Amino acid sequence: MKVIVNISLKEGVLDPEGQAIKTSLSNLGFENLNDVRTGKQIILNFKNLEENEAVLETKKMCEDLLVNTVIEKYKINILRD
């Protein structure tokens, strides 16, 4: 079973990469944007584990290593086959 973790910067944290992308998009004529924010995705491929156990373990992984909770937030999604 695969669990997907989406990590993005919290509101109010400067995202210079997002700003640079917004500027480039604007140069290409895409003017309908208020804001661009970037993030990263981590895909965890679990061994045989119950869904709720995998989610609990993923949460712990996020808090222990995957996410810097000072500046980042995360969402956990399960990818079902």
Place this chain on the structure above:
Amino acid sequence: MRSGVTIFPGSNCDRDIIVALKKITGKAPIKMWHKDIEFPNLDLIVIPGGFSFGDYLRCGALAARSPVIQNIKNHISRGGAVLGICNGFQILIEAGILPGSLIRNKKLLFTCRDTKLEIQDTIVSPFLSGLKKELHLNIPVAHNEGNFFASETLLNELKNDGRIAFKYIKEINNDIDYNPNGSSNDIAGILSKNGRVLGMMPHPERAINNIHGGTDGLKFLTKSFEQIIG
């Protein structure tokens, strides 16, 4: 002075700080490989700059979960001094030893140049107590993620508690690029609550010889080491 320098895969300023420590104290530091856990008691541990674990996930994130970190935490609880330079500063923050966060430089550029540092009024700290406040230090930075970011609450706390060690200041009045990374309140380095852990983005070990273009790093390190052995 008994000192040690941590080495992670991707550390690249370890040799420079080893040279500096030898030059100043006359004694070579021990090398602390990231997987090792047993070391003799030391007066100072330096976490050098570099790109530990290739900066994967977040700068310093993987190094901060290495076995050697527990030894550093024990050393700190014994009252030992720790200096984290550049990636070392990032590792101290990721390990939860220092607060805040170091995010991408505001202008998205890897910045490698001299900066001018102003010494702040701090709590008693072996790293700063020997330095005259009016002294400005010219010490180079070289980083991509040195933009110190923290909540307003934490920034006020750091200021009121005298834990801001250095700030970037203007070389000349109209110098708009004096802050190399956009850090909050121009912060270049901060101290732990007991003043014995310093994290800083500038590299003092890159300013210890005239051929480096300056010796302010030597001045800073020499004074620090004198205070550490007290």
